[in-house]
Every structure is written in structure tokens, then in C-alpha cells.
Amino acid sequence: MHDTKVKQSDVVERHTLxxxxxxxxxxxxxxxxxxxxxxxxxxxxxxAEVDAMARTSRISIVTSGTPAVIEQIEAQLRRLVPVHxxxxxxxxxxxxxxxxxxIKVAGTGEKRVEALRMADAFRARPVxxxxxxxxxxxTGAPSKIDSFIELMRPLGLVEVSRTGVAAISRGxxxx
Amino acid sequence: xxKDTTTxxxxxxxxxxxxxxxxxxxxxxxxxHIFGYPGGAVLPIYxxxxxxxxxxxxxxxxxxxxxHAAEGYARSTGKPxxxxxxxxxxxxxxxxxxxxxxxxxIPLVVLTGQVPTHLIGTDAFxxxxxxxxxxxxxxNNWLVKDVNDLSRVLHEAFQIATTGRPGPVVVDIPKxxxxxxxxxxxxxxxxxxxYRPRTDPDLNAITRAVEMMAAAKxxxxxxxxxxxxxxxxxxxxxxELVDLTGFPITSTLMGLGAFxxxxxxxxxxxxxxxxxxxxxxxxxxxxxxxxxxxxxDRCTGRISAFSPGSKKIHLDIDASQINKIVRADLPIxxxxxxxxxxxxxxxxxRKLKADKPALTAWWQQIDTWRAKNSLAFRNSDxxxxxxxxxxxxxxxxxxxxxYVTTEVGQHQMWAAQRFKFEQPNRWMTSGGLGTMGYGxxxxxxxxxxxxxxxxxxxxxxxxxxxxxxxMSTAIQYDLxxxxxxxxxxxxxxxxxxxxxxxxxxxxxxxxxxxPDFVKLAEAYGCVGLRATKPSELDAGIREMINxxxxxxxxxxxxxxxxxxxxxxxGAAHNEMILAAIDDGPAITEAxxxxx
Numbered sequence: 001m002h003d004t005k006v007k008q009s010d011v012v013e014r015h016t017l018x019x020x021x022x023x024x025x026x027x028x029x030x031x032x033x034x035x036x037x038x039x040x041x042x043x044x045x046x047x048a049e050v051d052a053m054a055r056t057s058r059i060s061i062v063t064s065g066t067p068a069v070i071e072q073i074e075a076q077l078r079r080l081v082p083v084h085x086x087x088x089x090x091x092x093x094x095x096x097x098x099x100x101x102x103i104k105v106a107g108t109g110e111k112r113v114e115a116l117r118m119a120d121a122f123r124a125r126p127v128x129x130x131x132x133x134x135x136x137x138x139t140g141a142p143s144k145i146d147s148f149i150e151l152m153r154p155l156g157l158v159e160v161s162r163t164g165v166a167a168i169s170r171g172x173x174x175x
Numbered sequence: 176x177x178k179d180t181t182t183x184x185x186x187x188x189x190x191x192x193x194x195x196x197x198x199x200x201x202x203x204x205x206x207x208h209i210f211g212y213p214g215g216a217v218l219p220i221y222x223x224x225x226x227x228x229x230x231x232x233x234x235x236x237x238x239x240x241x242x243h244a245a246e247g248y249a250r251s252t253g254k255p256x257x258x259x260x261x262x263x264x265x266x267x268x269x270x271x272x273x274x275x276x277x278x279x280x281i282p283l284v285v286l287t288g289q290v291p292t293h294l295i296g297t298d299a300f301x302x303x304x305x306x307x308x309x310x311x312x313x314x315n316n317w318l319v320k321d322v323n324d325l326s327r328v329l330h331e332a333f334q335i336a337t338t339g340r341p342g343p344v345v346v347d348i349p350k351x352x353x354x355x356x357x358x359x360x361x362x363x364x365x366x367x368x369x370y371r372p373r374t375d376p377d378l379n380a381i382t383r384a385v386e387m388m389a390a391a392k393x394x395x396x397x398x399x400x401x402x403x404x405x406x407x408x409x410x411x412x413x414x415e416l417v418d419l420t421g422f423p424i425t426s427t428l429m430g431l432g433a434f435x436x437x438x439x440x441x442x443x444x445x446x447x448x449x450x451x452x453x454x455x456x457x458x459x460x461x462x463x464x465x466x467x468x469x470x471x472d473r474c475t476g477r478i479s480a481f482s483p484g485s486k487k488i489h490l491d492i493d494a495s496q497i498n499k500i501v502r503a504d505l506p507i508x509x510x511x512x513x514x515x516x517x518x519x520x521x522x523x524x525r526k527l528k529a530d531k532p533a534l535t536a537w538w539q540q541i542d543t544w545r546a547k548n549s550l551a552f553r554n555s556d557x558x559x560x561x562x563x564x565x566x567x568x569x570x571x572x573x574x575x576x577x578y579v580t581t582e583v584g585q586h587q588m589w590a591a592q593r594f595k596f597e598q599p600n601r602w603m604t605s606g607g608l609g610t611m612g613y614g615x616x617x618x619x620x621x622x623x624x625x626x627x628x629x630x631x632x633x634x635x636x637x638x639x640x641x642x643x644x645x646m647s648t649a650i651q652y653d654l655x656x657x658x659x660x661x662x663x664x665x666x667x668x669x670x671x672x673x674x675x676x677x678x679x680x681x682x683x684x685x686x687x688x689x690p691d692f693v694k695l696a697e698a699y700g701c702v703g704l705r706a707t708k709p710s711e712l713d714a715g716i717r718e719m720i721n722x723x724x725x726x727x728x729x730x731x732x733x734x735x736x737x738x739x740x741x742x743x744x745g746a747a748h749n750e751m752i753l754a755a756i757d758d759g760p761a762i763t764e765a766x767x768x769x770x
Contacts, residue, residue: 022368078495079495081335
């Protein structure tokens with residue numbers, strides 16, 4: 001099947017895209033259906049209305065693919081009728097990406113103390129505490145959250161809830 | 176301007192029911208014909224239609240037929256095709272036609288009834304998630320829950336269907352919205368919030384394109400359906416550009432007719448069943464000028480061996496087609512008419528000239544490929560060869576005002592290879608989706624638009640059975656369509672692939688029971704004809720043309736004939752099988768995996 005695709009680089013890259021859309025019924029299904037229908041990956045997805053007056057929503061998608069596939073994803077997204085704008089933060093380099101996660105860790109004794117110490121180092125904040133568990137809230141780049149989860153694994157990691165990435169540009173300009 | 180402003184601007188506008196708005200919007204959009212089938216959830220619209228003047232409703236026999244008829248209407252006129260169907264099965268039956276129109280960029284506006292808003296989501300009778308089902312097979316779709324949004328949405332639907340890269344749209348209208356009263360606004364006050372198709376070319380890119388053309392040693396124009404969709408002006412400009420440059424030109428299946436087949440620069444269609452000269456020119460060229468085509472897998476053959484030595488200029492109105500399959504050295508995102516006009520203007524103003532000596536050598540090379548006569552076949556005087564049947568049909572109809580539709584399969588490829596089109600909008604075929612059953616209802620739509628023309632559906636006996644209930648429609652509206660069946664008793668293209676790829680094991684491709692097509696035609700009130708010998712063919716074709724009624728002509732052809740030349744799956748443009756006697760390259764295991 002790859003025989004019929006553009007030959008360029010075969011290296012799969014991870015990209016963060018932001019799609020500004022009209023907040024109308026079915027618009028998320030349109031975006032998500034494009035990914036599933038054309039066989040693209042979604043690693044994370046965040047969506048919320050960002051301007052009630054203008055009725056626009058912002059969808060942030062982390063996806064992966066070869067450079068040619070990423071180029072196609074952007075072009076296909078721009079083709080959707082309710083899409084205002086598509087920005088690729090990974091190729092533009094001017095973006096800030098942040099993600100929030102809630103991480104539940106259960107344990108007692110030395111492991112519990114160690115978990116709290118690690119959380120402090122990562123500026124993760126306990127938002128629920130019992131004698132045998134913590135729920136930490138952590139915000140940061142996805143890689144930072146990945147690292148924190150790996151550190152929690154041997155310390156009694158129970159479950160993880162992640163928001164997916166939100167992204168915005170640096171400086172005064174609008175997307 | 177957004178919705179709120181437009182509503183205020185037109186508050187003086189009339190109040191009417193949703194159903195009346197539908198009819199009014201169709202009239203304001205200049206619609207004269209709609210293809211449809213009534214049902215519970217569209218009865219208010221049908222009631223409004225009952226009293227309406229100036230709109231002809233064509234009652235089909237199946238909603239798939241409505242969609243294909245609207246496609247035929249659209250493709251032969253350049254206007255949008257309009258469909259009106261009910262909820263549930265009415266909508267799902269139209270899905271094949273929507274997908275077909277999306278693949279071939281045909282402007283359709285499909286209006287579907289929906290159960291009343293308070294019943295949506297309750298599994299009501301004839302309820303289905305129409306916008307969910309049709310989201311991936313439309314350019315855009317809407318469920319209108321507020322009658323005051325209806326006229327705006329309808330006008331947006333027409334704008335989106337017909338501009339940019341055309342395509343089908345669906346407007347789903349619940350029954351209670353059809354009954355409710357609201358404000359109607361006219362098309363002039365509707366401006367979409369986001370939709371701004373780019374149609375003006377970048378003049379720097381056009382300048383670079385013509386410079387590359389002037390420097391080319393072995394150029395070829397590779398044109399597609401985008402030229403047809405851009406309007407007749409694009410075809411005129413294309414001819415002028417070929418006149419100016421003297422370059423050879425080939426086209427996709429969808430682009431046939433944009434350039435006259437009788438002209439010496441015409442190489443014939445390219446691709447899997449294209450001519451030897453067209454495919455070799457594509458392979459060996461040093462400059463490929465792709466105008467409104469999308470490097471479809473039927474056209475390119477094996478991508479890794481696709482035109483290895485050429486620079487590629489790719490003009491398309493849809494930016495997502497650029498670099499999708501083949502990397503473009505010079506992309507131009509624009510409407511074909513505007514881009515061609517600028518190419519011609521800049522070519523002339525800069526007094527550019529093609530490289531004559533190089534072009535002469537290139538034409539000599541092309542002539543050696545042409546000399547292979549790749550469309551040749553061995554005729555017979557005992558059995559009708561399908562190629563011969565197409566040739567005779569062409570010869571005996573060429574002086575008339577002819578429109579051709581097709582079904583899908585061998586007959587479609589023979590028609591594309593052998594029927595010579597001189598003008599755009601004369602050739603209606605299902606290219607991208609390959610929908611068997613397209614041709615007969617499409618012919619109904621074409622004949623509605625062109626009552627005095629000779630409209631021929633070139634079909635196979637398998638395809639035509641998928642939608643042949645539309646013969647009844649042809650009778651109801653006095654549409655003298657001609658259904659020209661190349662009857663080989665097989666699903667011919669399936670049989671051919673089974674012969675070439677699956678050791679001649681003809682698994683379920685033979686129709687052991689076929690209707691008597693002559694009696695079947697007569698049962699519908701059409702005229703049925705049959706030819707079994709070559710000597711009967713001409714008289715049958717003449718009678719078919721002369722009868723002022725729908726005719727089904729059952730032409731019994733050689734059941735074993737294969738369609739050549741052919742690029743086998745997974746092979747390159749310069750690896751064609753020329754004819755049955757030619758072994759050609761073996762089909763690889765990877766090639767067998769492809770469709």
C-alpha cells in the first residue's frame with residue numbers, strides 16, 4: 001500500500017496541530033472522521049469552545065506520520081468547510097505545548113514518601129490525599145508528564161487521566 | 176457577515192413555512208429540475224412542490240437512481256443536480272450516488288427529510304443518522320433544527336456544492352421544521368463564515384510554469400476532470416494552449432472531451448487501459464503539465480516507476496491534491512480557467528516559443544509508439560467483438576448531438592478508448608468510485624437536460640441490471656434514452672482479472688441466469704432489440720437511433736474478449752500488455768494485492 005504514497009522521508013514524526021473551527025454541530029466528528037477515514041493517527045485530542053461570541057472552538061491534535069503524511073493531514077483539514085485555520089506547532093517551532101494530568105498513586109511507607117518527594121520535584125500538586133493514596137495534578141510538556149508517570153510506576157501507580165495537549169504561539173501574535 | 180446580521184438585513188423578507196422555503200430557495204438558485212422520491216418525512220416539501228411552477232420533478236424508481244440522474248444532469252449541463260428524498264432508507268439509498276459524486280467532483284444538492292426534531296435519537300420509524308452517515312461522503316452537510324436557519328443553509332449548500340472543487344452536499348430537514356414558519360432570506364445576503372475557495376493563480380508560479388514549458392524537450396499535457404468542471408471556457412483555453420505550444424496531450428477518464436479526440440496532438444486516454452503512446456509519453460517525458468487531475472492509481476501505475484525523469488507542474492483547485500501521491504515540482508492552486516488564461520497571456524506577452532527541434536524529435540518518438548496501434552483488435556465476421564460494436568456505434572452516431580453515459584467495467588474502458596469525444600460535458604462515467612449501475616439513471620438525467628439530444632448509455636448486462644428499474648422513469652417522462660448493452664454474460668472485467676491473476680478460476684463472475692432483455696424492455700414499455708451477428712449490428716443501431724422511445728439494445732458479444740492494452744497491477748507505464756497474444760510482464764505478488 002505504501003507503494004502508492006509520495007516517497008520522501010520515511011521517518012515518522014510527532015506533530016502538534018491546532019485547528020480553529022466553527023463551533024457547530026458535528027464539527028468534531030468531521031475532524032475525527034477525517035483521521036479515521038484516511039488512516040491517520042491521533043495520539044491526543046483536546047477540544048473546547050474558545051470564543052463564545054465568534055462561536056469558534058479550538059481543537060488541538062497530536063498526530064504522527066512521515067512528513068508527507070503530515071502535509072496531507074494539514075491540507076485535508078484545511079479543506080473541511082467549517083475550518084478557519086490550521087497551525088502546525090511542531091514545524092513552526094514558535095509554540096508552547098502544555099498538558100495536564102491527574103495521576104493516582106497508592107502505597108504506604110517509604111514508597112509513599114518517595115512519591116511525594118518526586119511530586120515536589122516535578123511541581124506536581126496532591127489534590128486528593130488519603131493514608132494510602134495520592135492524586136497528583138501535574139502540568140507541563142507531554143514529555144515531562146511521561147517522565148513523571150514512569151517514576152510513579154514502581155511507587156504504586158494506579159491510574160492516569162491526561163487532558164491531551166493544548167498549544168498556543170509565543171509572542172503577541174494571534175494564531 | 177454572520178447569520179445574525181444577514182437575518183436583520185432581510186427582516187423585510189417574507190415569512191413562510193420551511194417547506195415553502197425549500198421551493199423558494201430552489202427557484203432563487205435557478206433550479207429547474209429535481210430528481211426525487213417522496214416519503215413520510217418529506218411530505219410537506221412535496222406538498223409545496225405540488226403547487227409550485229417552474230420546477231420539474233422527476234420521479235425515479237430508487238433513490239440511487241435519483242442521485243445518479245442528478246449527476247448526469249450536472250455533468251452534462253455544468254449546473255448542480257438536485258435530489259429530494261425521504262428520511263431513513265431514502266437517505267441511505269442515496270449514499271452510493273453521494274460517494275460517486277464526491278469522488279468525481281460533481282455538484283449535487285441532496286435534500287433529505289428527517290423525523291421531527293423531538294423524535295431524533297429515539298429510533299423512530301424511518302429514522303437514521305443521515306448527517307452521520309453522509310459526513311464522509313459529502314463536501315459538507317447540515318441538519319437544520321431551526322426553521323430560521325433553513326434558507327441560509329440552503330443557499331450555503333448551493334454555494335459550497337458548486338464552487339471551489341465541486342461536490343455533493345446534504346441538507347437534512349426534520350419534518351416539524353418543514354411545517355414551521357420562519358423568515359426567508361435570499362441568496363444575495365448569505366456569506367459563509369469560513370468557506371473561501373482559492374481560485375486565482377499565483378502569477379509567479381504561472382510565469383515559472385510557462386518558462387518550464389518553453390524549455391521542455393519532451394513535454395506532455397496530462398489533463399483531468401478539473402478542466403471539465405471549470406466550465407467550457409477551460410476546454411477552449413486548453414485547445415489554445417496546445418495550439419500555441421504544439422505539445423502532445425493525454426487525459427484521464429474524467430477529462431475526455433476537454434480536448435478533441437480528432438486532433439493530431441491527442442494521444443488518447445492514459446492509465447491502466449490507456450493507449451501505448453499516452454502511457455509511454457507519460458513515462459519518458461521531461462515535463463509533465465498536470466491540469467486538473469489527481470494522479471489516481473488507475474492513471475499512474477506503479478508510483479516508484481512513475482515518470483522518473485520528469486519535472487511536474489500540478490494545477491489543481493484543491494490544495495490537498497498537491498503532493499498527495501506524486502511530488503509536484505511546481506504546484507499551482509487555482510481554478511483551471513483562470514490559470515490557463517494567465518498561462519496563455521504570459522506565454523504570448525513574453526513571446527515564448529516551444530523548443531521546435533526537440534519537439535520534432537519527441538513527436539517522432541511518439542509516432543513510433545503510435546505505430547504499435549495499441550487499440551487494434553482481431554475482428555470476426557461470425558461473432559460480434561465488443562470493440563467493433565463501439566466502433567460502429569461511434570461511426571453511426573458521430574454526426575449527431577450525442578451524449579454518452581456508461582456503466583462500469585470492460586464496456587466502459589472500450590467506450591473510453593474508442594468513442595471519440597470532441598467537446599466537454601458529453602461523457603458521463605463513474606470514474607473514482609466505479610459504480611456499476613451509474614449509466615442508466617445518469618442517461619435519464621442527461622436526457623432531461625437535453626431533450627433533443629441522442630443520449631446513449633453504453634453498458635454491460637451485469638451493470639445495467641443494478642439500476643434498470645429506471646427504464647420506468649424513462650417511459651414516464653418520454654425520455655428516448657438508448658441503452659446499448661455489450662452482453663458477454665460475464666462480469667467482464669472481473670472475468671478478465673480472474674483470467675490474468677487467478678488462473679482462470681471464474682469464481683461467481685458468470686451470470687447463469689439472465690433475463691430476456693428484449694422482453695424486459697418491452698415489459699417496461701421500451702423497445703427491445705437484439706443483435707447476435709456482426710451483420711445485424713448496423714441495422715440495429717440505426718433502428719435504435721430512429722425510434723423515438725427508450726430503447727434497450729442487447730448486443731451479444733464475444734464472452735471471452737479482454738480489454739487491452741493494459742498496465743497490469745503493480746507495473747509501470749512502460750510495461751503494458753498490448754494484446755492477448757502478448758505475454759507482457761508477469762504480475763508480481765505485490766501487484767496482485769492491488770485492486
